[in-house]
Amino acid sequence: MFELKRYVSRPCKTWATKSNYMKPFEKLIAGLGVLAITASVALTACSKSADTAEVSDEVSIYLTDDAGPFDNVFVDIRYVEVKVQEGYENKEHEGDKDDDDDDHFDDNDKDGDNDNKSKDQFGKWDTLSIRPGVYDILKLRNGVDTLFAKGRVKGRVRKIRLTLGRENSVVLAGTAYPVLLHPGINNYVYIRTLNRHHEMLAAKHIGFWVDFDISSSIIKDGSKFYLRPVIKPFCEKQFGKVQGKLVAADLHTFVKIYNAKDSGAAIPERSGEFKIRGLNEGTYKAKFVGVSASRLVDTTINDIKVVKGKETIIPTVTLRR
Structure with a gap:
């Protein structure tokens, strides 16, 4: 399990100025003014908080396999993160206008722009709990899946990001071959998620399934094998x-x-x-x-x-x- 570090804001220092030495009456008037402004800001903040109150959702991601013609396919997965749009809730697909809008929300959120970033104008990345290591993907075929990652988030899940390690390999006809990342790609894999890609497993608990398409992801070039991951999200109700x-x-x-x-x-x-x-x-x-x-x-x-x-x-x- 990975520990998600949180950044804590530090209190600001108060520096001495001329206003610290005002006459008592002037200080009283100024104090009343500050009190009124503070009260106004507090009321505004409370109103905004009530309008956008968020309750955290539990997120579960299940891994399954779209098989390929190999004996084994070993993929090294180190991290799983979800990109969360705060202030919006996760809901099941209903085929309504909001869902159509959802399909195009992050068209400008390019995957490559997210590399090595923790947040941007489209949302922030939250790290989920997983067992990091090498997965034998072909064991997850013919309807078999495994609970792969889980955690809690506040907001709508927009993307899933996998970080791959280097211990990737395939076994073909009893012989093991190393698998390299395909030239031109890095070790990040992005999966865009829409409302129709998840379902409610229970109240405030959403589930995604991600299908690792082995036949499209493993490329043989001469005597070498390369990995260019093709992963499709889905859920049982909508597919x-x-x-x-x-x-x-x-x-x-x-x-x-x-x-x-x-x-x-x-x-x-x-x-x-x-x-x-x-x-x-x-x-x-x-x-x-x-x-x-x-x-x-x-x-x-x-x-x-x-x-x-x-x-x-x-x-x-x-x-x-």
């Missing part, structure tokens, strides 16, 4: 999921669900079962592809309907050589 089962001569198979705007992927379990979460509503295709030297014939299924908050079941698929 759909697809579940199915694969029967094949062997299970070295990669499943991809896709349309023109969205996609997801899975590697079936030994039982052949798979699940893909965090899909936007729409009509998708499912493609089943044999990896390595499996020599399985690729199969595509069309017209898969995905509905938010629902699970779509695909009929059992059989692949043959």
Whole structure:
């Protein structure tokens, strides 16, 4: 757990001036004036505080995986922070006008402008509690997730920021390879969040799921592997999921669900079962592809309907050589 340092303001010193030596009557008049101003400021401050009173929300972030064709993918995660817009509350997506405005609030808040910053005009960064270290992302596939980070914030969560370490690697066909950060990017990963990306788990407790898209995040260039993280936020209520089962001569198979705007992927379990979460509503295709030297014939299924908050079941698929 990381300790969030707080900065405490120091009292100002009072310096002697001519006003310290005024005559008693002048001091009385001046004192009454100061008292009136102080009372006015206090009333204004109390009114403002009542109008923008904030109650802290508990935030939970769950990590899951959109699988890729590897044995293991190890990602080193050191910090998780959330960018909070103070004075605004976290609420569930209702499809109203306020939500439309929310979609464009921070269009000018560029990710690169946040590097090494604790706050700006769009909000401040709060550090959440996590277990820093290396995560085997592929263990979090087919509907599995883990409580990844948690904490309390005052205000609306606008972005999530991950800070990556250097101990990143993949295992492919039993051989481990180091994974470097892709040229041109640093160790910060930003995830923009909207109202539809979280749900209320309980009163004043919001939950996000972040889907690490391994197949898009790991890039092979010659004999080297690079990491360019692609992470998608979602929640169960506002996104759909697809579940199915694969029967094949062997299970070295990669499943991809896709349309023109969205996609997801899975590697079936030994039982052949798979699940893909965090899909936007729409009509998708499912493609089943044999990896390595499996020599399985690729199969595509069309017209898969995905509905938010629902699970779509695909009929059992059989692949043959």
